[in-house]
Every structure is written in C-alpha cells, then in structure tokens.
Amino acid sequence: MTRDLIVRGFDDHVHRNLGKIANQKGVSINSIVRDAVDLWLKNQQEIPRKHHLVIYSDDGSMIGLLKSMDRLAKESDLFRCFCGPPRSVETEMLSKLKWYNGTQMPYYYANDILRAKRQTHAASQKDIAKYCRQVMTNISGTANNKQLCCMDFLINDIANSSLKDAMNVEQLYDNNRLSGLIFCNYKTQNLMNSDIKSMMELFEMHDQVFILKDSDVYKLHIVKENVHKMFLN
Numbered sequence: 001m002t003r004d005l006i007v008r009g010f011d012d013h014v015h016r017n018l019g020k021i022a023n024q025k026g027v028s029i030n031s032i033v034r035d036a037v038d039l040w041l042k043n044q045q046e047i048p049r050k051h052h053l054v055i056y057s058d059d060g061s062m063i064g065l066l067k068s069m070d071r072l073a074k075e076s077d078l079f080r081c082f083c084g085p086p087r088s089v090e091t092e093m094l095s096k097l098k099w100y101n102g103t104q105m106p107y108y109y110a111n112d113i114l115r116a117k118r119q120t121h122a123a124s125q126k127d128i129a130k131y132c133r134q135v136m137t138n139i140s141g142t143a144n145n146k147q148l149c150c151m152d153f154l155i156n157d158i159a160n161s162s163l164k165d166a167m168n169v170e171q172l173y174d175n176n177r178l179s180g181l182i183f184c185n186y187k188t189q190n191l192m193n194s195d196i197k198s199m200m201e202l203f204e205m206h207d208q209v210f211i212l213k214d215s216d217v218y219k220l221h222i223v224k225e226n227v228h229k230m231f232l233n
Helices: 012-025 029-045 059-075 089-096 111-120 125-142 154-161 163-174 196-204 227-231
Strands: 049-056 079-083 148-152 180-187 208-213 216-220
Touching: 012 029, 049 059, 059 079, 059 089, 059 148, 059 208, 079 089, 079 125, 125 148, 125 154, 125 163, 154 163, 154 180, 163 180, 163 196
Parallel strands: 049 180, 049 208, 079 148, 148 180
Antiparallel strands: 208 216
C-alpha cells in the first residue's frame, strides 16, 4: 500500500527544476524521489567505518573543535571515547565532558617509560602495535556495540617519536576498522619535517583530511593530476 509523503522545503523552484530533469529523462518526479529515498535507506543500512585525519597546530583550535564534536556526538548517540597522553589539555577536556578514556595504563609514551625503553633498546614496532591493539580493545569492548566517535591523540605521540611507527599503526587500523568515526589527530610540527611521499601515504590511508585554523575547519582534497593540468585555467 502506498503512502503520501509531505516534504517540507520542496518549493515551486525546486519542483520546476526537478520537472525539467524528469521530462528530459522521460521519467516521473515520483520515481526520481522514490529512487533517491531508496538509495538513502540503503546507505543507512551500511555500517560506517570512517577513518579521518585531523591536522592542528595549537591546543586552542582543538579545544574549540572538541566542544562542537561533543554536542554533535551526543545528538547522534555515538559512543564518545578517546585515547592519548594523561594530563594533556585535550584529554583533560574530554574527561570533563565524560568521554570514555580507552588509554592503556601505564601510558606507553610517558617520559620515564619511553626513556627506559630507549636505553634498553626494548621499544619496537611490535611493542607499539601491541599497545595500540590493547587501547582499541578497551574501547571496542566498552562501546557495547554502539558506533564510535573516537578522538585519537595517542597517534600524535607515536608520530612525535617516529612517523614511520605512526604510519604502521595507521595501516593496521585501516585494515581492521571499528564501526563509527575515528579521528587521528596530528600536530603540524610532527608532519612538517617528513618527506612528501610519507605525507601523501598518510593522507591516502584516511577517508578525509581536515585542517584546523582557529575556529574554522577546512577539508583538504587530494587529487592526482597530469603535469599539463598545471597550465590550464
């Protein structure tokens, strides 16, 4: 049995434009709308597993973003969680906002622990990968099957020690994503000294790349082009 559907904001201008397209394609407006709704419903049934990159230069920009993300995550009924260094501005803010802290203790990148590992040459990619798996296990085990909104500041400390190690961890997560949204947050100083090849590989591991500038968020589009495009308007 069919039902009438009232769409608010579907004014005469939109209706006329849609009517022109329908006439050109030889279909009805109803079929266009029905197909659009069917496609939307299909997309909603697919569990999103998004892996995004956020680049920021200062704590103030990130704090502003976190306040906005907290509101949006609540409205979307996402499991709000994070991992990162104890007593940082960002992790203390998220703790006050009642986000779940999935960081495994003792913190791998605490100065005394990391110094001891370096002195004994015990720090390795295997150790780092194991620690990160423990963190994600903490988070996924506590989420109770809810989709995540996860802010990862641990990855910035890994990159500060070794961008190569950070990219290895990124690749491991990219191959086994959790449901929901995870944002890998890097400070610009940890990326600026790397080579272009490494930066491009890091960008390509993520679905989208965002850059914070004060209170503004910019999305970076990476498109491979031929040289001759550089001479075209």
